Amino acid sequence: xxxxxxxxxxxxxxxxxxxxxxxxxxxxxxxxxxxxxxxxxxxxxxxxxxxxxxxxxxxxxxxxxxxxxxxxxxxxxxxxxxxxxxxxxxxxxxxxxxxxxxxxxxxxxxxxxxxxxxxxxxxxxxxxxxxxxxxxxxxxxxxxx
Numbered sequence: 001x002x003x004x005x006x007x008x009x010x011x012x013x014x015x016x017x018x019x020x021x022x023x024x025x026x027x028x029x030x031x032x033x034x035x036x037x038x039x040x041x042x043x044x045x046x047x048x049x050x051x052x053x054x055x056x057x058x059x060x061x062x063x064x065x066x067x068x069x070x071x072x073x074x075x076x077x078x079x080x081x082x083x084x085x086x087x088x089x090x091x092x093x094x095x096x097x098x099x100x101x102x103x104x105x106x107x108x109x110x111x112x113x114x115x116x117x118x119x120x121x122x123x124x125x126x127x128x129x130x131x132x133x134x135x136x137x138x139x140x141x142x143x144x145x
Contacts, residue, residue: 026086033079034109038116048113076102 023029037044058064080102086092 023082025091026082026084026089027091029082030079030086030092030105033082034105037109038112044113052114072106076106079106 023032054064054068058068076099080098083092083096083098083101087094087096087098
């Protein structure tokens with residue numbers, strides 16, 4: 001499980017890195033970095049699934065908790081650095097404290113990821129069920145509506 005999380009984090013880092021590339025301001029870098037985590041691409045969904053599995057396993061494997069904490073801290077530090085850059089370039093108000101703000105933002109995005117994953121899963125289930133209703137029925141098989 002540890003190696004799987006490491007792979008997912010490395011993959012996420014390569015996807016997130018271009019997210020702030022070309023940003024004109026620290027604020028834009030923050031926005032791009034956070035929104036990249038909510039992308040609908042397969043890479044984001046795959047990473048989200050891995051994180052969900054690892055989070056569930058971490059309840060029973062304390063060493064995974066440390067690895068999760070380190071990964072979360074790394075992500076938060078990246079966002080905090082972008083916030084600090086925004087404070088420096090004036091795109092984020094000067095009274096914003098980068099580290100607590102990054103902690104809150106990354107926590108909110110993580111929560112949004114889980115909610116979106118549930119919605120996507122539910123939507124696929126509904127689409128599958130609806131698709132089954134619309135398919136031609138086997139000869140002699142009827143359903144009641």
